[in-house]
Amino acid sequence: MALVNLPWELVEEIISRIPPECLVRFRVVCKQWNNLFHEKRFIKTQLDHACPQFVLFDQNKIFLIDVNLDDLAIQMHQISVDIPCVLSMTPFITTYCDGLLICDLFFNGTAVWNPLLRRGRQIMTKNIRFKLCGIGYDSNRSEISYKLFGYHYYYEHDYKLEIYECASNTWKYINAPYEEWPIKEPLDNHISLGGNSYWTAYNIETSEYLIRKFDFSKEILKNFCILPCKKNHEGDTHYLSVFRGNRFSMLEQCYGTKEIEIWVTTKKIQNGDEENVVWVRFMNVSIPEIPRLFHQSFGRCPSYFVDYMYGKSFVLCCTDENRQGSIYILRGGFSRKIKIDSMGVDFNHFIYVPSFTPIP
Structure with a gap:
């Protein structure tokens, strides 16, 4: 049988859909394939097709x-x-962007790490406590140049917002307040989407939940949009995540019933979309064994993702009522709880999407 030479564009599309862990081994197949994994276009295509994973530190x-x-x-x-x-x-605060994990190492600085490539680098801070908040880049520029932002603790109650530019290895002070009354923030970990960093907050005066944003293009903090929920109980919880690579999802759990509602945005999130964000209910989650979830100020945030590739699906990583690490999966009318027996009670866990993004 004669071999068929497929168009290279089709070969790229097929390769981009192969599980990333297998793709790493394919780099030795030939020079052309190895070069492909370094092309920006392919890195983006592969990232769009990749499925979320959980990374656990214990x-x-x-x-x-x-x-x-x-x-x-x-x-x-x-x-x-x-x-x-x-x-x-064990890193306490971790966020991810384009397949890069950013780990807060307390007084040891910050680590930028790609688990798929098994590569990373440590970024030292100014010999003082640095609270990592997020990672992003100026989305108005053609070349992506990653930056970190967070707060240096100079003295008690003296917090200064600063940006670290990975390419130049320099710090830059930003004149912005640590907190702005009546906003209480953050309620969960920061997430990166489209080059900016986002997190949930609470307006004490209006009793509204909202999304706050650090715009890396303008280097400013601002309100992004109001969340589609009201505070009904002090223990109600809300968690923000990325949906399908370019939209938001939000988990809302009722303290009393422990039932969960998942909301998603209808369109791709972009700069300037503050007035056009529309939320719709995606699914309800009712799993008998699911525990009460807590905000970051009360304990470690849960990690979750939702999808509709196999029908509407919900996957949650957290500790159960007995502090046992567990994965909860719901798809269609079927649900399952899977215990993670090898984990201790103080493990950390985060969402991660594998990619070939190089370390900045």
């Missing part, structure tokens, strides 16, 4: 969890990392 060990929505099952494997400080301590 007692000097790091694990990745793949979720199989067909069988409502998970596959867990330990991975290595070449940043000693990441292994010597």
